Amino acid sequence: MTYALAIHVEDGLVFCSDSRTSAGTDHINVYSKMHTFVCPGKRFFCLLSSGNLATTQAVLQRLRQDTAQPGRLSLWTVPTLVAAADYIGMISADIQRNQSSRDAASTVFEATFILGGQIQGEVPGIYLVYPQGNYIHESAEHPFLQVGEIKYGKPILDRVVHSALPLEKAGRCALVSMNSTIRSNLMVGAPIELLFYRNGSLEPGEYLNLADDDPFYRSVADSWSQGLAVAMDALPVFPWE
């Protein structure tokens, strides 16, 4: 299982992902699900991956190979962000079909991606690329996208995230959403990766890789628990109290 999300606010983009992979409950590993493609000053992409690990690794390898071949369709040559989403969707669906053609069982080879970034001269944005290869983008009314185990961490995003949120505040909101998910589902786990992108910078911004016992991460989790307790105490009392 995975939980990953991206938020698009006026100042830029926030990317956040867990690092737990599992094949059943007795084969747990740590793999980064956050992958960046940076051509400094020209284009910046961040790809968050979820689903079948063989598929996501094959997609990533293919994306890297393509960027190494000048003139080929790649993240260095796609004209727009939506063209990048389309290109990734095509590769992902292609790899899933190839894997299925070798399969004697009914294995699920599906993978889902969040792609975000900016190309010089274009506006930044985020896309969710489905296993079928199609995709959606965020909207001003719904400025975040999630993949994987999305439900535990969605209420806080629904209540707090809007386009005008300062970038760091959106980052804190992503951390809290991730922390709530990790507390409720063993299949989502640290380290947590958190990456900021500032509009127009065309390079990655601040990056954090937070272990479960990281002092800053613990202070955020503890502060949030205390804040919820205060909010709970401030709720209106029942008529008979």
Added chain:
Amino acid sequence: MTYALAIHVEDGLVFCSDSRTSAGTDHINVYSKMHTFVCPGKRFFCLLSSGNLATTQAVLQRLRQDTAQPGRLSLWTVPTLVAAADYIGMISADIQRNQSSRDAASTVFEATFILGGQIQGEVPGIYLVYPQGNYIHESAEHPFLQVGEIKYGKPILDRVVHSALPLEKAGRCALVSMNSTIRSNLMVGAPIELLFYRNGSLEPGEYLNLADDDPFYRSVADSWSQGLAVAMDALPVFPWE
């Protein structure tokens, strides 16, 4: 879809359920999912129902019929709360088998129940009765049980609920958990029913039936949103801020 939960604290029990039923997305109705069986001064049961509506209605009807027949195994004659859970599990599994035997399609007749209450001379408790007819009870470490669309509303329960929580505070926590779920999933909807049971009373306590525009319910939802905003503002800032 349904969301219902029960919390067991030292002072008593809290029951909370939504009222939305759906057959697909174009056939939405309102049905109460909270059912009480009260023999004042002797025994009190509250049953929260989720799953196939024909199954849950048939189970309820059978429970009512049995209580009307003196001497028969019924909620009036079961010796303990666990025996009540076993009896309901038996009836539910029985009705599902009967319905399946008539079925030409592959219809899902499953139903899940939360049973809570107290029998004179016994301690109160809550049970989750699975479609298979088996059941689990809460524990001191995990003093709540949920059915239906449980994920959106679980993080707040995980962080706040413990056995020593005052009864009304547990009730507010249940309301917030329900409100978060309703905001995130259209298939869970008002009116919300909230019932308190005080240990040893052997009769239902305070009861609220809250429409979406109920002023008290709105004040709880608004206060919670404000409390979360304050908690968010109080989070530790990132090292570079």
